[in-house]
Amino acid sequence: MDIKEIEKFLKFNQIKPSHHRLKIYEYLVKNKNHPTVDLIYKELVDEIPTLSKTTVYNTLNLFVEKGAVQLITIDESENRYDADMSIHGHFKCKHCGKVYDFPVKFSAMDMGGLQNFQVEENHIYLKGLCNECQIKKEV
Amino acid sequence: MDIKEIEKFLKFNQIKPSHHRLKIYEYLVKNKNHPTVDLIYKELVDEIPTLSKTTVYNTLNLFVEKGAVQLITIDESENRYDADMSIHGHFKCKHCGKVYDFPVKFSAMDMGGLQNFQVEENHIYLKGLCNECQIKKEV
């Protein structure tokens, strides 16, 4: 996804593509880490020295509101963001803190008990030890 | 689950069953709402006038640490707690805010992509409109 496509995508989602907005969305697309506001700010402030953390908050809230980005509440104290809007699961390693994506067969989640509930968002969060961290511990 | 059973349960999980701890755990078991710290405090402070909010925080952190209670991060700004440790899903209504339980066929979540990851916690959160709130809107 190059900058022209990002611009199109934002416009399509009723978001005026300002320079900061382009850069923040680009960051999310290029780094499929599931960053916090603080991380996004720290990573971009060198390239955009005038960037304010408030702008990062404002921009991400706008993206979520417009449905361009999803809010991930896998952490208990900090919100994370993901440009991948497809239904997929997240695994957070309790040791290294990394958040991994994994595919989800969604048909399986049939919500047996809840008839006539209208689902708008799906969040599937697992926590434990990632492959790499297990190997390190075994040594 | 009566008070004697609760005492046993806490002891089994290496938690000394003080009066406050018993009451807080009892609250979680009897009210299967998925309360925030603030709600638990407000509901119990009449019965236990000396109760401090810090104690509610301390106690819930202890419960989670000992594996007696699970932390639910379905909200983006407040933590919730659940005495039901079985694997089940949570649905939060965006309109009334209520958090419902629903059964989950866990076999379906096979984590295709992530080989050799050790899963310790499962969180399945859905958000949307609950049955009752849909009916109200249709009127």
Place this chain on the structure above:
DNA sequence: TAAATATATTGTAGTGATTACAAATCGAAA
């Protein structure tokens, strides 16, 4: 182009949930 208007960004102060910590209280032994 220049003035007028709208929109985006910034900085600072405020809020609200959570934690740190030391003092007070409680409770089980000795």
Place this chain on the structure above:
DNA sequence: TTTCGATTTGTAATCACTACAATATATTTA
């Protein structure tokens, strides 16, 4: 009853996030 460790409390601090007014930037109008 005294002692000693654990629990509880109250207060201050922290940290993520928001409110808001001032400034800067972009867009429209004349």
